[in-house]
Amino acid sequence: MKFKKIFHLLIIGFIIFSCKKENSEEKKVLTDANGFKYETYENDPTGLRLYTLDNGLKVYLSKNTDEPKIQTFVAVRAGSVYDPADNTGLAHYLEHMVFKGTDEIGTQNWEEESKLLARISDLYEKHKAETDPEKKKEIYKKIDSVSLAASKISIANEYDKMVSSLGAEGTNAWTWHEETVYTNKIPSNALDKWLKLESERFSQLVLRLFHTELEAVYEEFNRAQDNDGRKEMYEGMKALFPKHPYGQQPTIGVSEHLKNPSMVAIHNYFSKYYVPNNMAVVLVGDIDFESAIQKVNKNFGNFESKEVTYPERPSEEPITAPVVREVFGPEAERVNIAFRTKGIGSDDEKYITLIDMILANSNAGLIDLNLNQKQKVLRASSYPQFFNDYGMLTLYGYPRTGQSLDEVKNLLLEQIDLIKKGEFEDWMIDAVINDLELSRMRSYENASAVAYAYVNSFVHFQDWQEVANTIDELREVSKQELVDFANNFFADNYVAVYKRQGESTGLVKVENPGITPIELNRDKKSPFFEEFGKIEMKNIEPQVVNYEEAIKEVQTKNNIEVSYIENTINDLAQLNIIFDMGKDNDKKLDLAVGYLEYLGTDKYSPEELKKEFYKLGVEYGVNSANDRSYVYVSGLSKNLDKGLELLEHLWDNALPNQETYDKYVQKIAKQREDGKANKGNIMWNGLFSYAQYGENSRLRNIYSIKELKKINPQELVNIIKELKNYKQRVFYYGNDIEGTVAALNEKHVVPADLKDYPEAKSYLNKETGGNVYFVNYDMVQAEMLFLAKGDNFDPEKIAASTLFNTYFGSGLSSIVFQEIRESQSLAYSAFSSYRQASKKEEPDYTYAYIGTQANKMPQAVNAMMELMTNMPEAEEQFKAAKESTLKQLAADRINKANIFWSYEQLKKRGLTEDNRKEIYEAIQGMTMEDLKTFFNENIKGETYDVMVIGNKKDVDMQALKKLGVIKEMDVDYLFNYEKPEPVKS
The missing domain is CATH 3.30.830.10 (Metalloenzyme, LuxS/M16 peptidase-like)
Structure with a gap:
């Protein structure tokens, strides 16, 4: 298997640098039939129309009619780099809170709720200022009490329910150094309602259900503590950027700040950066350009712009000698070598992009051939990252048995030396550029990839014409120019991070704060939601594939x-x-x-x-x-x-x-x-x-x-x-x-008579129930997976299981997510699913997952088991789940090569025709009573085997005994590996 540099090729393949090209085609400014001016670009395979509204909002539009869907992004030039130094993690936490609604969304009585939220804000300011631990606990109890009162007149997850009712997929967001981006993929007939919802969403920030979401963010922080790759990245960034926020302000924030937030500071940040002239709306998919921009203007055109200034960021001193850091953890050893570069738009970016691909392109790079192909290391590669102020080129490698990390580091640096000496083929630069062009061609087939490219362009202040010209720019670089750059750039100016196996140090463990479960008010609706539901959408009819006609x-x-x-x-x-x-x-x-x-x-x-x-x-x-x-x-x-x-x-x-x-x-x-x-x-x-x-x-x-x-x-x-x-x-x-x-x-010469296949070995699925399989592992969280074997695959269950998974176990508006994360703050990640077999005559499985801080595990288990035994019946939520599932099915399209591969999957299940329309029609007729029957017949009363991984010192083993007979598993036995022999020196 080739090791693909997916991140590198996807991002760098179409957004690489913004160097000016002499005599390049200029962008054109045109006016559409409705008087809206837009920019269009020569040599642009995406066909972008870039509009700028009067208030400064950038609107990126591109057409892709592969399916009746639109990939949407709302991007804000606001990330962790702009966090106040005493409130790190603020931009990321704000991202979470933008899902909580406004004075119109998510409330039953805003006038009363706003008073309680003001009290909570004041209490958090007192909590932040208080230094006595016991007094802080007392303040937190008051926060918990007032929060419970506020939750009784709030409506949890109302935004999620509303966007789900559109048939949206992939509802999420991310925060990084210089960006916060909100994403939905919606059916094309939902554009009007989505714009109405998003314009309301971004019109105001309301910090409701604050303390429960804060606890969820802290669980996300714990997951990062359990990720050796994250720890390695943080340590490397701190060394590479000893002054700049890139290294000093991790996006997730530091523990002390997360536990002492300021709601006032969050509101100030929103007010400063979430303004139209600092934001972009990106729509790529089945759209009409001129209709779409009118709708965006109608919904976002009245947002008021204001001057945006960004904090001054310090300049870094040159690195003049290798900087070495160490990180310890249970995962495999490896070494990272990072060189700091200049940022986006610099010559560094152009040359480093090419050098990176000559080093490692997953096929014929120097690292690929000299190290991976010749098996001198276990595996190695490189990748670049570029930000507004600086960038970095990272080389990494995993050692073979008995090989030191120093040896791996030296082998990687030798590949740099080969570039400095010009010891690579003359055709390599052209081949690398063709590879990037090929990658871009593949990427631009996908609406989401095109939309993400626009987001990157906006966040990094790039002119799209310069992005469109990147391949041409690269073709002008000669081998000698590249070698000269390498000799001027590469020296002992790197940071090396050794990730060694050993006990993790510096981990932060906190006691369970004892949050009182909040009210969810599932069956309540705000007046906004009521009116929103009355807005009609044109129908999209489901389409099925006639495989006999589609596959020749x-x-x-x-x-x-x-x-x-x-x-x-x-x-x-x-x-x-x-x-x-x-x-x-x-x-x-x-x-x-x-x-x-x-x-x-x-x-x-x-x-x-x-x-x-x-x-x-x-x-x-x-x-x-x-x-x-x-x-x-x-x-x-x-x-x-x-x-x-x-x-x-x-x-x-x-x-x-x-x-x-x-x-x-x-x-x-x-x-x-x-x-x-x-x-x-x-x-x-x-x-x-x-x-x-x-x-x-x-x-x-x-x-x-x-x-x-x-x-x-x-x-x-x-x-x-x-x-x-x-x-x-x-x-x-x-x-x-x-x-x-x-x-x-x-x-392709083959014999006239081809042989039958050898007989396949069969594997029998065992019965589940009554066992707890435990593996001891050095980590902060504990992870649990519940598994129950069901009946063999039955196509008659597809419709019910699809609807059940939407309603009960997956997504931001599901029952499991609401109860375990939103209401009780018991886990960052929790989901459940009835997963049907991919082959006929194989069994279905019910499974449920929890990832939580070890001291919350008993409560989380009880909460999950209660749900798996007694499914809450929320009629309004059922209707929303049903509506969402139907709209997703109606907009689902299978095309291109996927037609063949989907047919292969159907045949494995013993099916010969596309059955999605049958599933659609079956779900149309389903009621809550039908879903309850499915739950009672397939999930309720199931006996589970439970898989647990965590630190035995922190896990409540007595609580686990209630779930079954605990069997501590030897990892070698699990995988049937023999015990390793000592390496002879």
Whole structure:
């Protein structure tokens, strides 16, 4: 598997720098039919219209009609960099509070509620000023008491219910250094209502349900404490920016400030930055330009602008010698090396972007080939980040067994030295730029990616014409210019952070504050919501795919079936050779697939092979799943035939190498050791698999390292070559089916009679109930997963389970989220789901998850189990969930290559037709009584196995005993790993 630099390619691929280009095409200012002026841009594949309202609000509009949806963002140039130094985390906490409503949304009686909120604000100011811990507790009790009173006349989650009623998806927000961004993806017929809702939302800040949300933010802070990558990032940023807020003010805030907030300061921040001339509305999707801008102006045009000034940020002194920091935690060891650069719009950004891709492009970069391909490290890569004031280039690497972090660091720095010496191929810059262009082409197929690009442009004060010209700008950089820059820039001017395994230090643990559960008032509605519900929306009719018509069929001369769908969007293509066999059919297949990555042929070394593919703009791969395997090429359509020829050459002529295989086995051993140290892997792979299958699981059906060492690498190469002799089929997505079939006929030579697949090994899902599987792990939070095995897949349950999940367990307006997070502040993350099997004759599962501070776990468990036993019946919430589900289904579209892959999933379930319209019609007729029946028959009374990971010193083991028999699990046993042998020096 290739390690993809998704973040890098997605962001840098289309938003890289703002250098001026001489004689570049200028943007045009035009006027639409209604008199609104807008900017349009030459050489812009996104077709942006950028409007600026009279009050300064920027409105980014772009059309994408793949589906009747609109990706929306409301972006504010306000982030943690602008937090007051004594109120860090403020911008992020404010982001949470913008979901709580206004004087119109979320209240039953604003006049009375506002008085209570004023009292709470005054109490928080006293709490912040008080230094005596006992007196602070007394003040907090008063805050809790008044908050409970205020909650009785508030309405929790009303914004979430309203936006959900539109059929919105992905309702969320994020805060970063210089931005706070709010996101929804809405059906295109919901634009009027969404604009009305958002204009009200941003018209005023009301800090209701404040202390419960504060506790949720603190749980988010705890999750960061349990994330070694976050701790490593914070330490590196502090060292790289010893003066600047980038390093001194983490977005989440510091513990002391989070526990001592100021509602006054939050209001001041909102008033200062949440003004139209500091904000942007981004709409990308199925829109009419001229109608959309009129609607935006109607709803946001009356917002008053005001002068916005940003705090002065200090300049950093040059780094003249390596700065070394250490971070300890349970996860795998690694080293990060970061070089501080100038910010967006600088020459640094242009050159660093290219240097980063020459170092690591997931295929043929210096790190890719010299370190990863040759297995000199476990894995390594690089990525850049650019902000308004500064930026950074980060190189990172994970060590092999017995390798020191210093050795990894030196190997990474050697790749920098190669660039300084100009020791990379002359064609590499052009290939890198083509790769970035290819990445941009892929990204711009997606409305959300285009919208995110606009957000970045706005936040970083970029002119979109300069963004559109980035690829042309990069093409003007010569190799000598790049080498000269590297020699001037790179020296001992870096920060190295060593992430070592060991006990975490400096963790902040606080006592449970004892919050009284607040009132939710689920069935109450504000007058605003009542009127909002009366606004009619035009219908969007659900559409289903006729797979027989959408997927065309041809055959090669060897009678291999080729399914194809024409790409009418761009010049990208993918060719997949599919085998309906996988790891279940041959235990060594996955091992062989991984080994192929490191092999060359009689004609090409492994490194030369990667370079050839990269020059073509084509990727290749071999993947093996449980029941299916794929051999594929994808990339530029014009070079796909050459890519297929190169892939077939490797397939037929791969040469085994014992030394390479020995390193491969060592890598597997180290990956297993590192995996055992990752709590996410332990929970969602180790414990989850064990709860489903017990000892007889795919996860545990592996070769030991001793067994791997005995395998002859020639056997693995033979397994890959032998694949050609098995039954197979092809899927092609592109714009040249005739040329592709001709290439298959010429280059993909297979026997006339293809073999049947080996018999697949089966795995029996065990019964659940009465067991608590516990793993001791050094962490602040505790994580719990409840799992109950249900009946085998039944398509008749799809409609009810879909509606149930929306109403009960997932999303910001779900029952579980409201009760456990909003009402009781018992967890940052809590959800539940009835998950149907992906295959017929396999069982469904009910599961529920809680991630919470360890001292809140008993309360959180009780709350979750009460919900899983007695589902609250909230009629208004049910209607909203039903409306949301129907609107999402109506706007759902399957297109492009997804048509084929969705059909593959349906067939696994024993279905042959798109059943979404049937699901839609079934949900239309469902009542709360139907949902209650589904709950009683499939969830209530289920017996659960419980998976728990946490620090045994902090977890209440007596409380766990109430859930079942506690079985402390050995991680090696979970994964069926042998105990590691000591490394000989």
